[in-house]
Amino acid sequence: MNVIALLTQGLEIIVAVAAAPLFLGWINQCRAWLQNRSAPSVLQPYRTIQKLFNKDAVIAANSSALFRVAPYIVFGAMTLAAAIIPSMGTRLPFTAAADAIALVGLLATARVFMALAAMDSGTAFGTLGARREMMVGFLAEPALLMVIFVASLISATTSLPAISEHLTTEAIGLYPSLAFTAVAFTMVLLAENGRIPIDNPATHLELTMIHEAMLLEYSARHLALMEWAAALKLFNYACIGFALFLPWGIAAGAAAPNALLLAIPVLAVKLVLAGSGLALIETVSAKLRVFRAPEFLATAFLFAVLGLLVHLLLGA
């Protein structure tokens, strides 16, 4: 593995960790615009995180060590995920060690720890949040896996960089199967990141909240890490989306540094577009009752499987 590969790898991680809050901020701003609110600054998430880091941590007395370890694990998992997903270059030495399936596993690990930590707080809200999170998870995860399967069937590999390389270098053909899976993926993305219509990151209404309910007992740096991890998660999902559905513009193969430099603005553009699109979806759609969430996700799962079948049927 050469220097550039290492460079790419490092760059990916750093960009992800650094830009994740920004992406979140951008989405919030778009939402505010679309809802005719005066928007908070794009940098608001950074400020929140910074503020949280300076506070004293208050920890539920009856919680165990797991409760305090969890944020680091979650954050670590998300960062590692960022290292796996080819957002700018495909020469990522680390991806040999972890393919797409491992990525899904990694996300699952983060989820499980989050849920366990939430249960550890021993409050009604914590357990409620954990339960709902896992409910979303057990439907979203297979859907995501199916989405990835379609891509990996098309490109006969499960390593993400190889997939997106294959998709870029192929003559740009239309994959009807990918259309289905794109829809599925979008739904999964919304669900997994606690966006409307599944969850509303902006409220703490116990009837509806999932992600927030799990974080209720967290404060200060733990909360900061959790928030940051959430932002990273969203960012990662976006990058997965790009890698699978709009891989063009990333530095494919053993590309020269300038290709890599070119890839950064491309990624930025993609993110901007994706963020505004996301905000749009969230604005036009209404929050679902929690009991409806399974149906929503089942639909996503169905779409993914449909995509798979379509691929096997049309061989495309």
Place this chain on the structure above:
Amino acid sequence: MELALLLALPLGGALMLGVFGARRLGAELNAFFSIATFGAACALTVRVIAEGNFVAAREQFFIDPFNVFLVDLTAFVGCTTALFSRPYMRVELEHGRLTAGRLRLYHSMYQLFIFTMLLALTTNNMGLLWVAMEAATLSTVLLVTLYRTPASLEAGWKYFILCGVGIAQALFGTILLYFAAERVLGSEGVTALLWTHLNDVKGQLEPTVLSLAFVFLLVGYGTKMGLAPLHNWLPDAHAEGPTPISAVLSGLLLNVALYAVVRCKILVEGSLHSSLPSQMLMGFGLLSVGLAALFLWRQRDIKRLFAYSSIEHMGIISFAFGMGGPIANFAGLLHMTVHSLTKSAIFFAVGHAAQAAGSQIMDNIRGLLSISPTVGWGLMLGTLAILGLPPFGVFASEFLILTTAVKTQPWAIPILVAALGIAFAAIFRRVQPMVFGEASVPHLAHVPALLPVFAHLIIVLGLGVYIPSYLAHWYREAAHLIGGF
């Protein structure tokens, strides 16, 4: 010589006990004679191993691989049963269910019964075989009614009538056999009913007559053997008689009847050159297995339960002999051995359990393990053995039978398997709560005589793991003799 001793001892015992049986030492005498008989049987066996088959007393008696091990079995189980009945009957006496006089009757009839069975096994004369079988019935009728309870009288009556009539059919069958035989062997010599001679000339015997004869013989001895639908006397007689008698009836008498049937089958099949007798045996076998399994499901009296299980196993064995061939016959013979050992062991254990509980209704017997581990484990292990679980020998024979049947008689497999499954469920769901769980039974007043139980079980276990070479040799020879299609 040994043979004479073998027959003389129990007969003498019967007469002697008829006189002294009531005395305190009646039980000891009984045990003594039984042990002596067993000794004679052992001596006989030694001789057979040394010299092989032989005939005696102007060919009226003979020993071949098919009956030698049955003789041993009969003598052995007779011996252990006598040992078991010693304390058992004493307790019955103390409970006032018996009088000294009846005890005398019991002892002498017991010896007579053993004598008749040994006679039936060793005689070469089909007529004498019949006589002995009838005598066996007669000697046990009064044992079945020993308690003089209404139920026991009823059971005895049914036993007497059904077996009497059945045996009468067998007599007619024997007459037909003689009729067919004398046309070949001539009536002047008394050889015409000697099995060995018949076996030599079986090819020339008149087929139609023999097939008719076989029907009568099968129905006759089949009744005694408890083949469905002729089995109806069996559960009553087993349930109402004293336990040692249930043990020998189920463990030995059925075997002897089966032995008679098979002897006839050999002749008839030899003359018919068709598989008709085999098919009849298989049909009866399957019918018995199936019906017995269903009856097992609804039993509440423990001795009836195991009586039906005997019917089931007789069915299995006759199915095996019906299939014929070296493996199936081998399995059938093995099954005869292990079944009689296991079943008598079970009846011993059951006897103690019922004696302790003062009832034969299974719902009244609970938690034996906690009142007497030996009785509890005896019953549990015996049951598992009879249900065909390793390491016991029944497993071996059922293994052989089933694996052979799959290829030779696939049509029978569903019935067989269903029946085995139902029987397993039916028996085990009853036995488990009797052995396990909280005790409902007062502690045993006396020390149970469980040496016989475990002696039997150990032998059965041994046969499951290793079959001695000469026994295997007898089985093979006998299997060859029985032949079949």
Place this chain on the structure above:
Amino acid sequence: MAPLSWDLQLLNVCAALLLLLAFAMLSQRRIVTLVDLLALQGAVLCVATALVAWRTGKSHLYLSALLTLGLKVLFLPWLLRRLIRRLDVYWDTEPMANIGGTMLLGLLIVIFAFGLAQPISALANTSTKSTIGIAVAVTLLAFLTMITRKKAMSQIVGFLSMENGLFFAAMSATYGMPMVVELGVALDVLVAMLVLGVFFFQIRERFESLDLHHFESLKEEK
């Protein structure tokens, strides 16, 4: 065809009588009469045996004739009558529903029996082969008698007449079994009756009558 010699005719008459008696038993209600009929049957059997013995000059048949006389004509009926008196079932009768039907059934059985005996008598080389069918018929009719009876005593009578039938069959098919067997059979019958005597008294201790409806308690309760 040549007319049969008188002794054969007599033998056939005996056979016919046996069959007649079997039917009589089948239809007879009174127990005492049944016993008489049994004795009569024994007597006819004895005569028939003697005839065959005289005809074939087989000495052991004389012996078995004597045996029959002693056992089936004299001893057993005496024993039964004595039992009847002791158990005072003298006036017992069988509550038998339509005798006509039973007789008809008996008729069918006779036909079946003759059909059954056909192949046997075809092979037999005895001069009495024609009577085999009758012997079989008597046996089966006795069986039927037992089936239709509700009293212990009359069932026993049926049992004994079955024994007679078998004896007759043995004689007419093969001039009787080997002596040792004959003796054994006779012994068994004798012992059976003795056992039965004991047995009846045991029953008597428990039940007020020898009616078989007492004997229906051991069954599969619904």
Place this chain on the structure above:
Amino acid sequence: MMGMSSLSTCLALLAGWIVIGIAGLARPMSVRFAGRALFLAGALCGAGLALVSLWALNAPPEQAVLPIGLPDLPFHLRLDALSAVFLLLLGVTSVGTSVFGAGYFRAGEGTAPGLLCLQYHVFLASMGFVLIANDAYAFMFAWEIMALASYFLVTTQHRIAEIRRAGFLYLLIAHLGALGILLCFGVLQGGHWEMTFDAMRALRLGPQWATCAFLLAFFGFGAKAGLVPLHVWLPEAHPAAPSPVSALMSAVMLKMALYGILRVSFDLIGAPLWWWGLIALGVGLFSALYGVVFAAAQTDMKRLLAYSSIENIGIACAGLGLALVFAGLGMASLAALAVIAMLYHCLNHALMKSLLFLGTGAVLHATGQRNLGKLGGLMRYMPWTAWLTLIGALAIASLPPLNGFVSEWLLLQAFLFTDQIPRTFINMLLPLGAAVVALSAALAAYVMVKFYGVIFLGVPREGTLVRAHDCGRLERFGLAWLAAGCVLLGLLPVQVIARLNAAAILLVGTGLGEHGQRWWLLAPLTQGRASYGPIAFFVGVLSIVLLTALVVRLFYHGRVRFSLPWDCGFGQLDARMQDSAEGFGQPVRHVFQPFFRIERELPSAFDNAPKYRVIVTDRVWYALYEPLVGLVRRAANGVAWLQQGRVTTYLLYGFVTLLVLLGVVLA
């Protein structure tokens, strides 16, 4: 090794187990002798067995004949790679359970310690014999002994009626299954009654008979493996047994069934037909989903684990089915991949499930509670148990970098190749299987969060729980041993697969090639296609976590205050406000409604003592078993009228039988 062949060594060790067991009878009542010393000795035997089988894995097959058995059929023994894999599984797991058991068994619990020791070690030995048996009689013999020994272990607490019922159901279904296997061998012997496995290997059956044999075997072994719908005994029997025994039954005994299917379908029948695989696949996937969904609804921790066993067996069976499909279509290398995935999953499940069962055992001893609704917050009172169990929970939720993930990864890889199957319909169908596998894996995570969270996390739901004590040294060792196994299997897949390859070669003729894979990087196919490096992965996560922690510690103050959790100003927050087990299972019950048979008791609005009760039961029982029993009962009542006690009727039977037979003969 040391002049002794590995087969004879293995035999000696199994005999050693039996001897140890019998030694237990010497002082049946002494916990210290029978319960402690002998179990430790048994653990040593187990370790020895593991070593021997490791050795035997890459050694050529060995054969032997014992002088006992049937006269024409003495016990034939054979130790080949396949048996070695499962012997390894047996040995390694038994070390954990035996050491744990040495600390676990207490006096005065049902069966006397000595007897328990006998049953336990006979159970272990019989499983070993099942694996090395090389003829039908020896196999069935060991097989039934295994069932019997485990039955007695299940009914240790035989004074409890439910446990007796569970034991009965277990033994009955086991016996029926055994009959199926017996018949299967009857088919395989091909008419000349050659019952040695060698003869069966040599014999080639026609497709009908072969199919017949496979179906019989699948039924028979499926009954033991607890595949739906033959699973009903499993959730009853496993919880009933003492925890080390539950661990062995779930972890090892169920695998014996899978071993049997492998042995029969690949080795003895020889040429499997591809569509058998579809049956196995379908049943396996259904069992997987069914098991995990029911696990999510359980409220008894051991029942939950039992259902999770059904799930895992289902997944393994699906892998087996996939292997059959590939092998039947002659795609040997893919078949090898599926087989290895399946074997790997067997190993994994053995370790993690026994770990979890032992964990529940420790909890059971500390609290006397099996009901999840009365547990909680144990992490602070029994940290050892909690942290070690956590490893098992994460592993069984198939999370990287632990072992559960590796087998799932391999299985999914195998599924991804189904598009190469020449039959369009099939390769349309199979990817759905991948979907089901993914779904059940995700649900497994759900179940494990429920299991772990409700038992160990949060606030104790009962006041007594604060007195819970952590488990003793021996128990800790047992747990740690198995946990270490989970971690190692998770981190060193390359080495493990290198061992498993021998078995794959034995079964499907070829193993997994080494496509540029290094000691740390698993690349079962071409590396470009798929690769997984758990160590790197683990190091990656770890380093980032540590780095983050370091940064946080360096740049920010570590001030921490402890206080009660926020109660929304309600002020009366108590432990009962946490999710109960029922509550946590609710979403799954909601989504998979049709699977369940639910009885609910909802309180009315005016109850002053409101009570909510929900009972979830198995549909299969009511749909399949009760009708069956009813049928038998009806038949039994039907035949009852044959016996009305009237002697004349019985005479009539005889008469009619006679006439009929005569008619048959004359006709």
